[in-house]
Amino acid sequence: xxxxxxxxxxxxxxxxxxxxxxxxxxxxxxxxxxxxxxxxxxxxxxxxxxxxxxxxxxxxxxxxxxxxxxxxxxxxxxxxxxxxxxxxxxxxxxxxxxxxxxxxxxxxxxxxxxxxxxxxxxxxxxxxxxxxxxxxxxxxxxxxxxxxxxxxxxxxxxxxxxxxxxxxxxxxxxxxxxxxxxxxxxxxxxxxxxxxxxxxxxxxxxxxxxxxxxxxxxxxxxxxxxxxxxxxxxxxxxxxxxxxxxxxxxxxxxxxxxxxxxxxxxxxxxxxxxxxxxxxxxxxxxxxxxxxxxxxxxxxxxxxxxxxxxxxxxxxxxxxxxxxxx
Amino acid sequence: xxxxxxxxxxxxxxxxxxxxxxxxxxxxxxxxxxxxxxxxxxxxxxxxxxxxxxxxxxxxxxxxxxxxxxxxxxxxxxxxxxxxxxxxxxxxxxxxxxxxxxxxxxxxxxxxxxxxxxxxxxxxxxxxxxxxxxxxxxxxxxxxxxxxxxxxxxxxxxxxxxxxxxxxxxxxxxxxxxxxxxxxxxxxxxxxxxxxxxxxxxxxxxxxxxxxxxxxxxxxxxxxxxxxxxxxxxxxxxxxxxxxxxxxxxxxxxxxxxxxxxxxxxxxxxxxxxxxxxxxxxxxxxxxxxxxxxxxxxxxxxxxxxxxxxxxxxxxxxxxxxxxxxxxxxxxxxxxxxxxxxxxxxxxxxxxxxxxxxxxxxxxxxxxxxxxxxxxxxxxxxxxxxxxxxxxxxxxxxxxxxxxxxxxxxxxxxxxxxxxxxxxxxxxxxxxxxxxxxxxxxxxxxxxxxxxxxxxxxxxxxxxxxxxxxxxxxxxxxxxxxxxxxxxxxxxxxxxxxxxxxxxxxxxxxxxxxxxxxxxxxxxxxxxxxxxxxxxxxxxxxxxxxxxxxxxxxxxxxxxxxxxxxxxxxxxxxxxxxxxxxxxxxxxxxxxxxxxxxxxxxxxxxxxxx
Numbered sequence: 001x002x003x004x005x006x007x008x009x010x011x012x013x014x015x016x017x018x019x020x021x022x023x024x025x026x027x028x029x030x031x032x033x034x035x036x037x038x039x040x041x042x043x044x045x046x047x048x049x050x051x052x053x054x055x056x057x058x059x060x061x062x063x064x065x066x067x068x069x070x071x072x073x074x075x076x077x078x079x080x081x082x083x084x085x086x087x088x089x090x091x092x093x094x095x096x097x098x099x100x101x102x103x104x105x106x107x108x109x110x111x112x113x114x115x116x117x118x119x120x121x122x123x124x125x126x127x128x129x130x131x132x133x134x135x136x137x138x139x140x141x142x143x144x145x146x147x148x149x150x151x152x153x154x155x156x157x158x159x160x161x162x163x164x165x166x167x168x169x170x171x172x173x174x175x176x177x178x179x180x181x182x183x184x185x186x187x188x189x190x191x192x193x194x195x196x197x198x199x200x201x202x203x204x205x206x207x208x209x210x211x212x213x214x215x216x217x218x219x220x221x222x223x224x225x226x227x228x229x230x231x232x233x234x235x236x237x238x239x240x241x242x243x244x245x246x247x248x249x250x251x252x253x254x255x256x257x258x259x260x261x262x263x264x265x266x267x268x269x270x271x272x273x274x275x276x277x278x279x280x281x282x283x284x285x286x287x288x289x290x291x292x293x294x295x296x297x298x299x300x301x302x303x304x305x306x307x308x309x310x311x312x313x314x315x316x317x318x319x320x321x322x323x324x325x326x
Numbered sequence: 327x328x329x330x331x332x333x334x335x336x337x338x339x340x341x342x343x344x345x346x347x348x349x350x351x352x353x354x355x356x357x358x359x360x361x362x363x364x365x366x367x368x369x370x371x372x373x374x375x376x377x378x379x380x381x382x383x384x385x386x387x388x389x390x391x392x393x394x395x396x397x398x399x400x401x402x403x404x405x406x407x408x409x410x411x412x413x414x415x416x417x418x419x420x421x422x423x424x425x426x427x428x429x430x431x432x433x434x435x436x437x438x439x440x441x442x443x444x445x446x447x448x449x450x451x452x453x454x455x456x457x458x459x460x461x462x463x464x465x466x467x468x469x470x471x472x473x474x475x476x477x478x479x480x481x482x483x484x485x486x487x488x489x490x491x492x493x494x495x496x497x498x499x500x501x502x503x504x505x506x507x508x509x510x511x512x513x514x515x516x517x518x519x520x521x522x523x524x525x526x527x528x529x530x531x532x533x534x535x536x537x538x539x540x541x542x543x544x545x546x547x548x549x550x551x552x553x554x555x556x557x558x559x560x561x562x563x564x565x566x567x568x569x570x571x572x573x574x575x576x577x578x579x580x581x582x583x584x585x586x587x588x589x590x591x592x593x594x595x596x597x598x599x600x601x602x603x604x605x606x607x608x609x610x611x612x613x614x615x616x617x618x619x620x621x622x623x624x625x626x627x628x629x630x631x632x633x634x635x636x637x638x639x640x641x642x643x644x645x646x647x648x649x650x651x652x653x654x655x656x657x658x659x660x661x662x663x664x665x666x667x668x669x670x671x672x673x674x675x676x677x678x679x680x681x682x683x684x685x686x687x688x689x690x691x692x693x694x695x696x697x698x699x700x701x702x703x704x705x706x707x708x709x710x711x712x713x714x715x716x717x718x719x720x721x722x723x724x725x726x727x728x729x730x731x732x733x734x735x736x737x738x739x740x741x742x743x744x745x746x747x748x749x750x751x752x753x754x755x756x757x758x759x760x761x762x763x764x765x766x767x768x769x770x771x772x773x774x775x776x777x778x779x780x781x782x783x784x785x786x787x788x789x790x791x792x793x794x795x796x797x798x799x800x801x802x803x804x805x806x807x808x809x810x811x812x813x814x815x816x817x818x819x820x821x822x823x824x825x826x827x828x829x830x831x832x833x834x835x836x837x838x839x840x841x842x843x844x845x846x847x848x849x850x851x852x853x854x855x856x857x858x859x860x861x862x863x864x865x866x867x868x869x870x871x872x873x874x875x876x877x878x879x880x881x882x883x884x885x886x887x888x889x890x891x892x893x894x895x896x897x898x899x900x901x902x903x904x905x906x907x908x909x910x911x912x913x914x915x916x917x918x919x920x921x922x923x924x925x926x927x928x929x930x931x932x933x934x935x936x
Contacts, residue, residue: 224425233413233444243428321430
C-alpha cells in the first residue's frame with residue numbers, strides 16, 4: 001500500500017518536474033542568439049526562403065504557442081524531427097539549401113533510442129566498476145578508521161578526485177590501445193569499446209562513494225547495536241554483514257541518485273573523447289548544430305531518467321530503512 | 327557453588343600504571359535463581375562492573391587483575407568462540423533500549439537471529455514461535471504482529487521488554503541488568519521490575535540487578551551491594567541494608583533518597599489572593615503529521631488539549647506527567663515558541679499571541695527558559711561571559727562596563743566563580759553548566775522562569791544544591807517558577823501547586839499536600855504508587871499500578887482518555903469525558919469519581935489534611 005501510494009505520488013511529481021525542465025529548455029533555446037533555420041538552409045540561402053521555412057515550421061509564433069504545440073505532440077509520444085539530421089544518417093549541417101541528398105529528416109525519438117542503450121550500457125558498466133572498487137576500499141577504510149586501510153582510502157580518493165577526466169581518458173587510450181593494444185578506444189564495435197570510457201567515469205565517481213562509505217561504515221560501527229550485538233552473542237562478521245553494511249548502504253544509495261546526474265554530465269566529455277556513440281555525443285552535436293528538437297528531446301529523456309532513478313533509489317532506501325519518509 | 331563469581335577484579339582506564347582505576351578489588355557472587363542488587367551513584371563504576379561480568383571490556387578499559395568465574399570457569403580465559411557459545415547462558419540488558427538493536431530490521435527477526443546465533447540447532451520456525459510466546463509473556467499486546475514491527479515503532483518501555491525477551495529467549499542462567507529502569511517512566515519502570523521478578527521465577531534465572539536507584543534495587547533484589555568509587559563498600563540483605571546501613575556512604579545514600587510522606591517539611595503557605603501572572607484559557611495545540619499511507623493525508627496529533635489553569639506570582643508550579651503527555655508542548659506554548667492552535671495564554675493579562683515588536687521583547691525579558699540538556703544548550707566555542715552578555719545585548723544593553731558588572735553579579739548569585747568569565751564551557755560539570763543556564767535566564771531579571779526538566783540530568787547531591795539556590799533566588803527576587811518534570815519527589819519538595827497531565831489533558835490540579843495525601847484522580851494515585859521511595863507506600867502498587875502504556879495521541883479514546891488503563895473505570899467513562907471538577911475549594915480533578923463523590927480509597931489514611 002505504501003509502495004503504491006509512494007509510486008503514484010512520486011510519478012506525479014516527476015511529470016511536473018519533466019514539464020518544467022522542458023519549458024525551461026524550450027524557452028532558453030529560443031531566446032539565445034543563433035537562428036537554426038540559417039544553419040539548416042545553409043549560409044547561401046536567400047533571406048525570403050529562410051523566412052518562409054521559419055514560418056512554415058512555426059518558428060515565428062510566440063514561444064508559448066510553440067511550446068504548447070510541442071508538448072501536445074510530446075504527450076502523444078512524438079518528439080518531433082531533427083532540424084538537421086536526415087533519416088539516412090549523414091549529417092547535413094552547413095550543406096547547401098537545395099542539396100537533393102538531404103531527403104527526409106530523422107525522427108528525434110529514433111535518434112535518442114539509438115544512442116540511449118549505448119549510454120545506459122556505459123553507465124551500468126561504470127556503476128559496476130565503481131561500486132565494486134569503492135565497496136572494497138570504502139568498507140575496509142570504515143572498519144579500521146585511522147589505520148592504514150582508512151589512509152589508503154583517503155589517498156586513493158584524493159588522487160582520483162584530482163584527475164581531470166579528459167586527461168585521464170587520453171592517457172588511458174594512449175596506454176591501453178596505442179601502446180599495449182589491449183583495448184579498443186575509438187568508436188563502438190562491440191562490448192570491449194565500453195571498458196575504457198567506463199573506467200574513466202568510474203575513477204571520476206569512486207572518490208565520493210569511497211568517502212561516503214568510509215564515513216557511514218565507521219559511524220555505524222560506533223552505534224550501540226554493534227557493541228551490544230557482541231554481548232547478545234552475535235559474531236563480528238555477522239554484525240558487519242547483516243547490520244552494519246545494511247545501515248551504511250542507505251546514505252550510499254541516496255548519493256547514487258545524485259551521482260547519476262553527474263555521471264550523465266561526465267558522459268558528455270568522455271563520450272566525445274572516445275567518440276562513443278551515446279547520448280553524450282548526440283548532445284554535443286545537437287548543441288553545436290543548434291538542433292532544437294533534438295536538444296529538447298534529450299533534455300526530456302534525461303530528466304525522465306533522473307526522475308525514475310531517484311524514485312528507485314528512494315524506494316530502495318525506504319525498503320532498507322523503514323524510518324525514512326519520502 | 328556460586329553461579330557467577332567476580333574475584334578481586336580491578337579494571338582501569340588504560341594500561342599505564344597511572345591510568346585511572348574504575349573498579350578496585352571487586353568481589354561478588356551470585357547463586358542460582360538469586361537476584362542480587364548493586365547500587366551506586368553515577369560514575370561509581372556500575373556500568374563497568376556490569377560489562378566486566380559479561381566479558382565486554384572494550385579498550386581503553388583493561389582488566390588488571392582478578393577473575394570472573396561462570397560455573398567455576400574463568401570467562402576471560404576462554405577463546406572467543408567458546409565465549410560466544412556461553413552467551414546462551416549469560417545474558418545482558420542495558421540502559422539504552424532504543425540503541426540496542428539495528429533500526430532497519432524488525433525486532434522479532436533480530437531476536438530470532440540472536441537465538442539462532444547462539445543455539446544453531448533451533449530451527450527458524452521454532453525460534454519464531456518461542457519469541458512470540460515470550461513477547462506475549464512480557465505483556466506486549468498483539469505479540470504476533472508486534473513481532474514484525476521495527477524498533478522505531480516500539481516505545482522505550484516496550485523496547486526494554488523486547489530486550490528482556492531477547493535476553494531470556496535462550497533460557498540463560500544469569501541475566502545482568504544494567505540500570506534497565508533508568509530511561510523509563512515510573513509506572514513503566516515499576517512494571518519492568520515486576521516482570522523481571524516474575525520471569526526469574528518462571529525461568530530459573532539469576533539476576534545481577536545494577537541500578538542507581540536504591541528504591542528500585544530494594545524492589546527487585548534480596549541481597550544488595552553498595553558500590554562507591556569503584557569499591558564495594560557494603561553488602562547486606564536488602565531490607566537490613568535499608569534499615570541499618572553501616573557504611574557512611576550507604577547511610578548517605580539512604581538519607582538522600584527522597585521522602586514523600588514522612589519527615590518532609592511543609593512548604594510555607596502562600597496567600598491565595600496573589601496576582602495571576604500567567605493564565606491558560608482552554609489552550610490546545612494540534613500538530614499535523616503527514617500520513618505514511620494514503621495520498622497526502624495528514625494525521626492530527628492533539629498534543630495539548632483544552633488546558634486551563636492560573637499561575638500566581640510567587641508560585642512554584644509543577645507540570646508533571648510521563649513521556650508523551652504533552653509537558654514539553656505546553657512549555658513551548660507558555661514560552662511562545664509556538665502559538666496555540668486554539669485558546670489563549672495570558673501573561674499579566676495580555677494575550678501573548680498578539681504581542682509584537684517591543685512588547686514581545688519585554689515579554690521575553692519577563693519570562694525565561696532553562697532547558698534540560700546541560701551539554702547541548704551551551705554553545706561550545708563561546709566564553710561564558712560572552713554567553714551571558716548575549717541576552718542583554720539583544721535587549722539593548724551596549725555599555726561594556728555595565729554589561730560586565732551585571733554578568734558578574736549574576737554569576738556570583740548562581741555560584742559561578744568570576745574567573746569563569748573568560749572560560750569556555752568545555753571543562754564544566756553538568757551542575758556548573760546548569761548554573762550557567764540559570765544565569766543566562768536570570769541576567770534579564772525575569773519574573774517567571776520555566777524549568778523544563780532542568781534537574782533531570784544531575785545527580786541527587788547536585789540537584790539538592792540547585793534547588794536550594796532556586797529557593798534563595800525566589801525569595802530574593804519574588805520569582806515565579808514553572809517546573810516541568812517527571813520527578814514527583816522533587817515536586818513534593820519544592821512546588822506548592824501541581825498539574826498532572828496525561829495525553830495532553832490536565833487530569834488533576836491541586837496543592838502539594840492535597841495531591842500527595844489525597845489525590846483526586848486514579849492516575850495520580852498510580853503515579854504515587856510507582857514512586858521509587860524507601861518509605862512504606864501510602865498507595866500500594868497492587869491496588870493502583872497500571873498495566874500497559876498510554877494510547878497513541880493520534881487516536882485518543884472517546885469519553886475518558888484514561889479508561890483503557892484505569893483500575894476504577896466505570897460505565898460512564900466510556901461515553902462522557904470528565905472535566906476538571908472542583909474539590910475542596912482550590913483543587914480540581916477530571917474524574918467521574920469526584921463528581922459522584924466516591925472516595926478513591928475506602929479507608930483514607932489519617933494525616934490527609936491539607
